[in-house]
Each structure stands twice: as structure tokens, then as C-alpha cells.
Amino acid sequence: MPADLQFNGFSPETISFFLQLRQNNNKPWFDAHRQQYDKAVMGPSQAFVEALGRNLETIAPGVHADPRVNQSIFRINRDMRFSKDKSPYKPYFALLFWEGQGAKLECSSFYFHVEPPNLLLGAGIYIFPDQILRAYRQAVIDPGQGPALSRAVQAVQEAGYSIDGKRYKRVPRDYPADHERSELLLYNGLTTGYDSVIPEVFYTPELVDYCFEIFRAMLPVHRWLVQLTAGLDKLEARK
Numbered sequence: 016m017p018a019d020l021q022f023n024g025f026s027p028e029t030i031s032f033f034l035q036l037r038q039n040n041n042k043p044w045f046d047a048h049r050q051q052y053d054k055a056v057m058g059p060s061q062a063f064v065e066a067l068g069r070n071l072e073t074i075a076p077g078v079h080a081d082p083r084v085n086q087s088i089f090r091i092n093r094d095m096r097f098s099k100d101k102s103p104y105k106p107y108f109a110l111l112f113w114e115g116q117g118a119k120l121e122c123s124s125f126y127f128h129v130e131p132p133n134l135l136l137g138a139g140i141y142i143f144p145d146q147i148l149r150a151y152r153q154a155v156i157d158p159g160q161g162p163a164l165s166r167a168v169q170a171v172q173e174a175g176y177s178i179d180g181k182r183y184k185r186v187p188r189d190y191p192a193d194h195e196r197s198e199l200l201l202y203n204g205l206t207t208g209y210d211s212v213i214p215e216v217f218y219t220p221e222l223v224d225y226c227f228e229i230f231r232a233m234l235p236v237h238r239w240l241v242q243l244t245a246g247l248d249k250l251e252a253r254k
Contacts, residue, residue, distance in 0.1 A: 020082075022062035024219040028055040030131045033106050040102035052091070056108055060088055063127075063223065064110055070227040071112055071125060074234055077241070078114045078125070086119075087111055106130065114237070115244050121147065123240035125230045126206075134213045136226060138233040139180070139206035140240055148203055150247055152190060155199045160243075165196060167235035171207045174232040180204035205240060207233045 032048065032055050039045075045052070061082035068080020068087070081087045089109040095101050107130035115122030121144050128135040143151055154160035168178050180202040186192040190200050209229055216225045230237075 020062045020065055022059065022066040022220055022223060024222055025059050025063075025129075025217055026055055027218070029059065029129075030213065032056060033108070033129075033131050036104060037106045040104055040106065042103055045104055056091075057088070060108065060110060064088065064112075066220075066223045067127075067226055068112060070223060071230065074231055075112075075114045075125075075237065075241070078112050079119065080112050114241050117244060117247075122244060123237045125233070125237070127226060129213065129217075132212055133210060134217065135208060135210045136229050136233075137206050137208040138230060138237045140204055140244075141180075141206055142204040146247060147244060150243055151202075151205070152187065152200060154243055155196050156190065156194055160239075161196050161199075164199065164239050167239045168199075170235045171233055176207045176209050176229075176233055178236070179206045179208060205236065207236050209233075 028051065032051055035048070036045070064080050064082040064087045068078065068082075071078045071080065079087070084090055087110050089105075089111065091104050091108065093100075093103055093105050095103065107128060109129075110127040111119060111124050112126075113119040113122040113124035121140070123138065123140050126135070126137040128137075140147065155164060172178060181198075182203050183201040186194075186197050186200045191197065194200065214225070216222050
């Protein structure tokens with residue numbers, strides 16, 4: 016790895032940049048502080064993607080860890096086309112490590128999000144596209160895939176992490192409301208998450224191991240979703 020991509024931790028300047036951005040969310044301020052952004056946010060983010068990506072490959076062999084903007088590194092620019100909020104920049108930074116052959120936001124992913132004073136780590140698919148939603152619902156009631164999902168969810172919850180994605184109040188039409196896994200039919204996405212105050216390890220190289228161990232605990236849900244979407248990819252390839 017080139018020396019400039021050696022991950023040594025983020026810095027207090029990383030947090031300072033976003034706290035200042037909240038108060039000065041405009042292009043002139045950002046342009047004047049672009050060097051700080053590149054040094055304190057982009058540089059360590061690229062190194063972190065490389066380092067954590069190598070670790071994740073040991074448990075998720077197909078993971079994509081690409082240290083480029085619009086790949087594993089989300090753009091800082093906000094999409095203002097349909098928003099009443101016209102501030103041009105996101106007051107946070109986020110990284111994504113996805114596994115699968117489809118569009119990255121349609122694959123199960125490991126997610127890293129820093130929005131001072133909090134750090135959020137997660138895994139899964141936030142919102143299912145229609146094709147995946149249909150496959151997910153069929154899998155929930157499937158006598159093989161359904162119990163495997165229940166076991167995955169239970170394992171992640173027992174490790175101390177949340178399960179999210181429940182957005183419906185009623186079981187969808189054509190599915191049995193009294194099914195033993197009817198609760199899972201109320202989901203239109205499936206994620207597991209961990210939210211905390213930014214820990215001291217954030218400023219050290221050990222952040223890689225810290226995140227890896229949390230992602231490893233979230234792996235049962237991630238793997239179940241990877242298998243689900245891989246089945247869809249195979250069907251698509253046969254067409």
C-alpha cells in the first residue's frame with residue numbers, strides 16, 4: 016500500500032470540519048476549506064476503505080471496497096433537486112462496502128456513517144427494490160429460507176444490534192396474516208445497526224478492527240441477503 020494510503024486513524028480535524036460545515040453550509044466556505052476536507056476527510060477515508068476492505072474480504076469474499084467517490088465513498092454534495100433544504104453539502108460522511116453483482120444500493124452492504132457526535136455502523140439493504148421485495152416475501156414464508164432468516168435475525172439481536180426495516184402495519188395482501196413469521200412480512204428493507212458516540216478508537220488505526228468485529232457480528236443477516244440477491248442475479252443471467 017502506498018504510504019499516503021496507510022490508515023492511521025481519523026483526526027479531531029475530521030470532526031471539526033463537519034461541525035464548521037454545519038454553520039457554514041455554502042460553496043464559498045467549502046471552497047476555502049477544500050484542502051482541509053481533502054486532508055482530514057478524503058485522505059483517511061480512502062485509506063480506511065482499503066484497510067477495512069481487506070479485512071472484510073475474509074468474511075465476505077465478494078465485497079466491493081473501492082476508495083473512489085461514488086463508489087465506496089459517498090459524495091459530500093447533496094442532491095437538492097427535490098429537497099426544500101437547499102444547503103449544498105452533507106454535514107456527515109459515509110462509506111459503503113457492498114457484496115453482489117447488482118447496483119450497489121440493491122446489494123447487501125456494510126455501512127459506515129459519521130455525523131458528529133455520532134458514529135453509525137450497519138449492514139443490509141435499506142429499501143428493497145420491487146424485485147427483491149417480492150423475492151424477500153416469498154423467502155420469509157419459504158420452509159427453508161424463512162427459518163434461516165429467523166435464525167440470522169436472532170443471532171444479530173443476541174449480539175446486541177438492532178434489526179430495522181419494518182415499515183408496514185399490515186401483512187401484504189396474498190400473504191397469511193397468521194404466518195409464524197408474519198412480523199418479517201412487515202419489512203420493506205432489512206438492516207442491522209449500531210449507533211454510538213464517536214469512540215476514542217476513531218482516532219487510531221484500531222478503528223479498522225473495531226468496525227470489523229461489529230460487522231462480523233452483523234454477518235448472519237448480511238449473508239442471508241447476499242444469498243437472496245445472488246439467486247435473483249442467476250435468474251436474470253438466464254434471461
